[in-house]
Amino acid sequence: MTAPARILLADDHALVRHGVRLILDNEPDLTVVAEADDGAEAVAQARSTDIDLAILDIAMPRQTGLQAARELSRLRPELHILILTMYDNEQYFFEALKAGASGYVLKSVADRDLVAACRAAIRDEPFIYPGAETTLIRKYLDRAQQGDALPAKPITEREEEILKLVAEGHTSKEIGDILFISAKTVERHRANLLQKLGLRDRLELTRYAIRVGLIEP
Amino acid sequence: MTAPARILLADDHALVRHGVRLILDNEPDLTVVAEADDGAEAVAQARSTDIDLAILDIAMPRQTGLQAARELSRLRPELHILILTMYDNEQYFFEALKAGASGYVLKSVADRDLVAACRAAIRDEPFIYPGAETTLIRKYLDRAQQGDALPAKPITEREEEILKLVAEGHTSKEIGDILFISAKTVERHRANLLQKLGLRDRLELTRYAIRVGLIEP
DNA sequence: TCGAACATGGGTGTCAGCACCTATGGACGC
DNA sequence: GCGTCCATAGGTGCTGACACCCATGTTCGA
Numbered sequence: 001m002t003a004p005a006r007i008l009l010a011d012d013h014a015l016v017r018h019g020v021r022l023i024l025d026n027e028p029d030l031t032v033v034a035e036a037d038d039g040a041e042a043v044a045q046a047r048s049t050d051i052d053l054a055i056l057d058i059a060m061p062r063q064t065g066l067q068a069a070r071e072l073s074r075l076r077p078e079l080h081i082l083i084l085t086m087y088d089n090e091q092y093f094f095e096a097l098k099a100g101a102s103g104y105v106l107k108s109v110a111d112r113d114l115v116a117a118c119r120a121a122i123r124d125e126p127f128i129y130p131g132a133e134t135t136l137i138r139k140y141l142d143r144a145q146q147g148d149a150l151p152a153k154p155i156t157e158r159e160e161e162i163l164k165l166v167a168e169g170h171t172s173k174e175i176g177d178i179l180f181i182s183a184k185t186v187e188r189h190r191a192n193l194l195q196k197l198g199l200r201d202r203l204e205l206t207r208y209a210i211r212v213g214l215i216e217p
Numbered sequence: 218m219t220a221p222a223r224i225l226l227a228d229d230h231a232l233v234r235h236g237v238r239l240i241l242d243n244e245p246d247l248t249v250v251a252e253a254d255d256g257a258e259a260v261a262q263a264r265s266t267d268i269d270l271a272i273l274d275i276a277m278p279r280q281t282g283l284q285a286a287r288e289l290s291r292l293r294p295e296l297h298i299l300i301l302t303m304y305d306n307e308q309y310f311f312e313a314l315k316a317g318a319s320g321y322v323l324k325s326v327a328d329r330d331l332v333a334a335c336r337a338a339i340r341d342e343p344f345i346y347p348g349a350e351t352t353l354i355r356k357y358l359d360r361a362q363q364g365d366a367l368p369a370k371p372i373t374e375r376e377e378e379i380l381k382l383v384a385e386g387h388t389s390k391e392i393g394d395i396l397f398i399s400a401k402t403v404e405r406h407r408a409n410l411l412q413k414l415g416l417r418d419r420l421e422l423t424r425y426a427i428r429v430g431l432i433e434p
Numbered sequence: 435t436c437g438a439a440c441a442t443g444g445g446t447g448t449c450a451g452c453a454c455c456t457a458t459g460g461a462c463g464c
Numbered sequence: 465g466c467g468t469c470c471a472t473a474g475g476t477g478c479t480g481a482c483a484c485c486c487a488t489g490t491t492c493g494a
Binding site for chain 2: 012013014016017018019020021022023031068084105106107108110111114165167169200201202203206207209210211216217
């Protein structure tokens with residue numbers, strides 16, 4: 001028997017983190033050796049601690065789990081990453097895969113499924129949450145075959161900044177005043193965001209920002 | 218030593234539920250005897266099971282924790298209710314108190330705090346999450362002294378219907394077509410909603426609807 | 435060094451959101 | 465019966481959102 005897999009657990013809710021830790025530590029082949037409150041801390045922990053698997057929540061302050069996943073898979077390509085989230089959402093799923101995650105698990109699954117997902121991730125097998133494999137994987141493969149696996153252009157830092165302010169309810173003029181640019185430029189960025197994300201208006205931008213944890217409802 | 222307090226735990230995420238259950242069952246004076254996936258099931262469980270304390274998440278499908286709390290405190294006024302949520306939000310806090318909850322705890326607290334909150338709720342002492350007592354309680358008492366503890370007019374069924382559709386991103390005309398009324402009437406209801414809830418525009422209505430669990434992000 | 439990507443900003447036009455105003459008809463309680 | 469609340473609906477007017485058009489300066493990698 002080999003040593004248990006060393007896990008980093010990142011979730012901004014201490015209660016959830018502690019509960020999941022109890023579940024995982026109960027397994028002989030899994031052990032949680034680090035915890036993180038947010039994405040930035042998760043990256044820092046992964047740099048300083050020897051871990052095999054990172055379990056990342058999506059909605060976290062400072063840096064979302066998806067952002068952390070992108071950074072971690074760039075810094076340490078051999079690290080296994082599991083996204084653990086409450087959002088049963090196709091767009092997230094694709095973003096998670098693009099960010100280098102090998103698994104996507106909902107918080108609504110049973111604990112046995114989480115443990116199975118951890119083991120699959122460690123063996124480098126993809127694991128998608130139960131009930132979604134068929135449609136989601138099929139769509140993903142369809143896109144991949146068309147050479148179109150990563151269709152979405154990444155949004156820039158400035159755009160993310162604008163996105164956050166738009167989603168918080170500020171008008172173009174207000175945002176312009178905050179960032180010391182013209183309202184026109186704000187609208188330019190907003191239009192680019194709508195186009196890149198395939199959304200219709202500020203309202204959908206808001207829901208998107210809430211989904212990815214950029215702002216609180 | 219008396220028998221442990223019997224607890225109902227309602228959260229739509231099985232993982233979270235299981236983790237919290239492990240935390241609570243570890244305490245000799247607390248025992249989780251029932252679980253629920255959503256607000257409606259929580260009410261059903263509370264009817265059929267003998268419990269002392271209900272721990273309710275806010276964001277749950279079918280019926281939010283706040284709605285369930287209102288119903289439970291009407292059905293069984295002697296039942297202790299604890300709201301456990303990820304939302305550090307003043308409006309929620311007041312709504313929780315109005316709904317009959319004696320405690321409001323964030324998921325970001327440590328497990329010791331959750332256990333303490335359970336014990337406080339069972340002893341019928343109010344428990345507010347650490348760090349917020351001063352401002353929140355003060356505001357609440359200020360309002361109560363002005364005889365203004367429940368300032369908000371309740372929104373009607375029709376308004377809630379409109380709210381949901383607005384928050385989902387439909388235009389007035391679309392909503393009118395869906396409900397077979399004129400766009401003008403939709404705007405009338407929307408204006409009433411804005412006024413009753415003290416909000417500024419559709420975007421804030423959307424965030425409100427997400428907060429109270431009326432729609433998903 | 436040349437092009438691509440990015441941030442900047444201007445113009446024009448349409449339309450939906452929202453704030454005011456008005457009114458009517460039904461239900462319900464006092 | 466009379467007032468109150470609710471749902472219905474119309475008018476007017478302003479303004480922000482959004483879709484198109486356009487150009488300029490910087491930076492950075494091929």
